[in-house]
Amino acid sequence: MGRSKTDHFTEQQNQIALIAKALGHPARVAIIDHLLKVNACIGNAILEEIPLAQPTISQHLKVLRDANLIKGTIDGNAICYCINETTFELLNSYFQNITTHVIHQNCC
Structure with missing residues (x-):
């Protein structure tokens, strides 16, 4: 079986x-x-904030968790969600690098 297309890129690029x-x-x-x-x-508070059905919110939360943008801890029968600081630090570093190069670059 061949390599997937993501194998051609660095771990950071894929992330x-x-x-x-x-x-x-x-x-x-x-x-x-x-x-x-x-x-x-708690996840139920998100339901009150975002005007979407519970299954839709759950799907969006899963995508955010899978990308490590948020993390959740079990609190009784519910999950308490918060921002994953490590992922946002990576994202911040990436965009700072882009900004630094763009500011110091003369383009057409």
């Missing part, structure tokens, strides 16, 4: 692409914005 894809839906961006405001919350 940034996964993060970008996860952030590619406004509902997921809204969930991240909500978690930034409240620091951490």
Whole structure:
């Protein structure tokens, strides 16, 4: 069996692409914005904030978890979600690197 196309790229390139894809839906961006405001919350609080059905919210949370943008801890019968700082530090470093190169580059 042949190599997958992602094998041609670095681990960081694949990780940034996964993060970008996860952030590619406004509902997921809204969930991240909500978690930034409240620091951490139970999944049901997200349902009150985002006007989507519970199964849809659950699917978006799964995508965000799979991209390591959020993490969750079990709190009784519910899951308490919060931002995964490590992933956002990676994202911040990536965009700072881009910004530094763009500012110091003369382009057509």
